[in-house]
Amino acid sequence: MTRRRHLVLLGILAVLAGATAALAYWTAAGSGATAASTGTLGAPSDASASTTAGSSTVQLAWTGAALSTGQPATGYYATRIRNSDGTTAAACGTSPAAPTGSTGCADQNVPDGTYHYVVTAVYHTWTASSGSSNDVTVVGETTAPAIALAFPHDGATYDAAGWNGGCPTTGLCGTASDPSGVAAVELSVRQGSSGLYWGGSSFNQASETFVPASGTTSWALAFARPPDGSYAVHVRASDTPGNITPSGSYASATFTVDTAPPTGSITAPSAGTVGGTVTVTSDSTDAGSGVAAAQFQLAPHGGAFSNLGPADPTSPYQASWDTTTVANGQYDLRVTTTDKVGNSATSTVVTVTVDNSFQVSVSGPQAAGTAFGVTITARAAGVTNTAYSGTRSLSFSGPGTAPDGTHTPIYPSSATFTNGVGTATVTLFKAESAVLAAASGNLSGSTTVTVNAGTSKGLSFTSQSLTGAGASELCNAPSTSCTITGMPKNGGGTWTAKVGMVDTWGNPTTASSAVTVTLTRSPSPGKGALSVSSVTIASGAAASSSSFTYTSGNGAYIEDVTASGSGGGVTNNAVTSVTTV
Ligand SMILES: [Ca+2]
Numbered sequence: 135m136t137r138r139r140h141l142v143l144l145g146i147l148a149v150l151a152g153a154t155a156a157l158a159y160w161t162a163a164g165s166g167a168t169a170a171s172t173g174t175l176g177a178p179s180d181a182s183a184s185t186t187a188g189s190s191t192v193q194l195a196w197t198g199a200a201l202s203t204g205q206p207a208t209g210y211y212a213t214r215i216r217n218s219d220g221t222t223a224a225a226c227g228t229s230p231a232a233p234t235g236s237t238g239c240a241d242q243n244v245p246d247g248t249y250h251y252v253v254t255a256v257y258h259t260w261t262a263s264s265g266s267s268n269d270v271t272v273v274g275e276t277t278a279p280a281i282a283l284a285f286p287h288d289g290a291t292y293d294a295a296g297w298n299g300g301c302p303t304t305g306l307c308g309t310a311s312d313p314s315g316v317a318a319v320e321l322s323v324r325q326g327s328s329g330l331y332w333g334g335s336s337f338n339q340a341s342e343t344f345v346p347a348s349g350t351t352s353w354a355l356a357f358a359r360p361p362d363g364s365y366a367v368h369v370r371a372s373d374t375p376g377n378i379t380p381s382g383s384y385a386s387a388t389f390t391v392d393t394a395p396p397t398g399s400i401t402a403p404s405a406g407t408v409g410g411t412v413t414v415t416s417d418s419t420d421a422g423s424g425v426a427a428a429q430f431q432l433a434p435h436g437g438a439f440s441n442l443g444p445a446d447p448t449s450p451y452q453a454s455w456d457t458t459t460v461a462n463g464q465y466d467l468r469v470t471t472t473d474k475v476g477n478s479a480t481s482t483v484v485t486v487t488v489d490n491s492f493q494v495s496v497s498g499p500q501a502a503g504t505a506f507g508v509t510i511t512a513r514a515a516g517v518t519n520t521a522y523s524g525t526r527s528l529s530f531s532g533p534g535t536a537p538d539g540t541h542t543p544i545y546p547s548s549a550t551f552t553n554g555v556g557t558a559t560v561t562l563f564k565a566e567s568a569v570l571a572a573a574s575g576n577l578s579g580s581t582t583v584t585v586n587a588g589t590s591k592g593l594s595f596t597s598q599s600l601t602g603a604g605a606s607e608l609c610n611a612p613s614t615s616c617t618i619t620g621m622p623k624n625g626g627g628t629w630t631a632k633v634g635m636v637d638t639w640g641n642p643t644t645a646s647s648a649v650t651v652t653l654t655r656s657p658s659p660g661k662g663a664l665s666v667s668s669v670t671i672a673s674g675a676a677a678s679s680s681s682f683t684y685t686s687g688n689g690a691y692i693e694d695v696t697a698s699g700s701g702g703g704v705t706n707n708a709v710t711s712v713t714t715v
Pocket residue numbers: 275276277278279312313314373377
């Protein structure tokens with residue numbers, strides 16, 4: 135019987151250090167005879183791996199292997215080893231059971247990370263592995279982290295309190311996020327005044343320098359409030375695969391630190407006399423955050439200040455002050471300037487003297503009972519206040535009531551002013567030289583006006599005197615009508631007077647020609663006694679050259695004494711009623 139036996143002897147694995155590993159493969163066959171052949175499987179070499187940013191495929195290539203006898207390897211499989219933890223994975227879909235006949239392959243869908251590869255040649259059950267390929271880093275995700283800067287705010291200005299309240303720990307802070315995980319956050323801070331960058335302890339870096347923040351998805355940089363001035367912050371972050379925010383895409387903010395108060399003083403008016411409408415100005419300025427507003431204030435000299443109009447937020451800083459709204463006198467002006475973070479400063483005081491008045495004028499002497507114009511000019515610190523215009527209420531004073539006791543001055547209650555000048559029409563009735571005063575609000579002024587008597591109209595009693603205890607005269611001489619009471623009877627009282635000329639309102643005049651005045655008593659026959667029955671007023675005279683005397687009669691009675699005449703302008707009689715007791 136014929137038997138065939140095959141003996142397969144597995145060879146001894148020679149473990150070699152380094153890049154080469156080989157297995158010996160023996161075959162023995164025969165029956166009654168033996169034959170044997172031996173060989174060595176070489177290892178693949180020159181394993182190299184490469185990829186491109188944004189790709190998750192690694193291209194792998196190697197130099198093929200063969201048996202020492204010249205037979206090629208039957209195939210290869212590749213293994214991917216992650217550097218960080220040594221984890222292995224089949225690469226390119228190859229395995230000992232599914233080798234590839236090529237000397238290269240594409241390893242697809244590789245997770246982000248850094249790897250090296252090993253290629254193993256296969257010949258039946260023999261295997262021989264290459265050395266490690268070069269390291270290759272796969273970054274399939276190429277987007278740098280998203281960054282948010284929580285503090286400082288872009289364009290913001292901070293004082294000490296505002297800076298200290300910005301982050302949980304004084305400084306700069308914010309957040310970042312990335313699907314691959316945020317690895318690190320860095321910041322640069324540039325000082326505007328010096329142009330230098332923060333180096334970690336001072337502004338000492340000429341070129342942009344990033345310093346590390348603590349934290350990642352929530353990050354912060356401890357950073358004490360820097361000196362007053364402007365600054366620019368850049369923030370960049372990197373993710374786990376190594377993507378980092380490129381220049382031009384930094385999160386950024388510019389901010390200003392301002393702890394210094396502004397300055398500002400009153401530039402107009404200067405100390406001195408002012409009037410009318412005054413423009414109050416200041417030179418308010420702030421080198422830090424800028425001026426938010428200038429508030430002008432006014433006070434009676436040494437008194438409490440109150441705002442002069444609203445605060446002015448724009449340059450030139452000014453307020454309009456109509457000084458006619460205050461009484462003449464001394465006033466204090468000042469300005470409070472506030473910067474855009476709330477620092478403020480109040481100027482020194484400028485003291486001015488307000489001088490507003492009316493200049494009142496009339497054109498020469500006026501006639502009693504005849505209307506005339508009064509020119510009223512508003513004056514401000516000695517010049518016409520052309521801003522004073524419109525209808526203004528007026529009050530007048532000075533001239534008296536006519537001698538007749540009934541005609542009082544006629545004044546308007548208002549006048550319309552144009553460019554500071556107004557006209558009032560006035561009628562006066564008392565012949566006199568009087569001070570005519572006009573006032574409106576805080577403005578007043580006066581002039582002396584001479585009023586002459588009007589045309590002669592009648593007779594009056596003048597130069598009067600009374601005797602007799604208890605007698606009194608209830609009128610003012612000269613008068614066309616008078617009453618004497620309480621005259622003692624039976625010759626106990628006398629009334630002595632002259633007869634004069636008066637105008638319509640009782641002002642003394644002169645006779646245009648000689649007038650003979652007849653004196654009579656009524657009712658007839660009368661009680662008292664007149665010393666004469668007539669007197670004469672010479673042409674051009676104001677009164678009769680001689681007096682007459684009335685002497686009381688018997689009993690208690692009432693009696694009128696009448697002076698009558700004609701010519702010389704006389705149209706009225708003069709009557710005095712005498713009552714005895
Ligand atoms: Ca990313």
